[in-house]
Amino acid sequence: MRSKRQRRHEALRLLLQQVLRSKVLGTRSKLPFQINVTISNAALHDQPGALPARTGSGATVPSALVRQWLCDSAITRFVLSLGNRIIELSHTERTAKPHERRIKLLETGGTCQGAGCYRGHDTGDPLIPHHPDAYARSGTTSVRDTVMVCEGTHHDIHHGKTIRLKDGRLLNANGWVTPPE
Numbered sequence: 001m002r003s004k005r006q007r008r009h010e011a012l013r014l015l016l017q018q019v020l021r022s023k024v025l026g027t028r029s030k031l032p033f034q035i036n037v038t039i040s041n042a043a044l045h046d047q048p049g050a051l052p053a054r055t056g057s058g059a060t061v062p063s064a065l066v067r068q069w070l071c072d073s074a075i076t077r078f079v080l081s082l083g084n085r086i087i088e089l090s091h092t093e094r095t096a097k098p099h100e101r102r103i104k105l106l107e108t109g110g111t112c113q114g115a116g117c118y119r120g121h122d123t124g125d126p127l128i129p130h131h132p133d134a135y136a137r138s139g140t141t142s143v144r145d146t147v148m149v150c151e152g153t154h155h156d157i158h159h160g161k162t163i164r165l166k167d168g169r170l171l172n173a174n175g176w177v178t179p180p181e
């Protein structure tokens with residue numbers, strides 16, 4: 001039998017608001033878009049047999065893509081009961097504030113933090129704040145734990161690759177990777 005807690009977390013409905021790229025990063029002027037995704041907790045964590053995530057229009061979405069969206073979005077999170085009633089709502093301002101982006105910009109010189117990657121301001125590529133401690137686990141954003149990467153590197157992180165940063169740290173979709181001794 002399922003516990004009450006498990007049932008409560010049967011499904012999350014996530015309203016993702018893709019936030020305008022900050023003027024500080026200034027390489028893109030895209031209107032924000034909203035996307036409505038319903039995903040079970042099981043699917044969010046890639047448990048076998050989980051039903052796929054669906055958008056408001058009914059299209060299925062790979063869970064890796066949902067996690068990628070989660071990384072760079074302001075999220076309104078609704079927890080649904082099995083009867084699809086909303087039983088909990090929280091809003092998280094995930095993306096870095098402008099002054100935090102400015103700090104990261106100074107740290108990175110406006111270049112992707114991926115080792116060997118030189119995309120960034122000089123090449124006209126936008127940088128994306130990636131959060132190694134995924135929202136799904138930590139529910140928080142901290143400027144110290146934000147990594148600025150280009151779209152290509154960001155995609156790689158969320159699709160199974162382990163990336164080395166210029167400072168030598170390793171990370172993948174599950175967070176920081178400690179190298180074997």
Ligand SMILES: [Zn+2]
Nearest residue numbers: 068071130131
């Ligand atoms: Zn990310």
Ligand SMILES: [Zn+2]
Nearest residue numbers: 112117150153
């Ligand atoms: Zn890159």
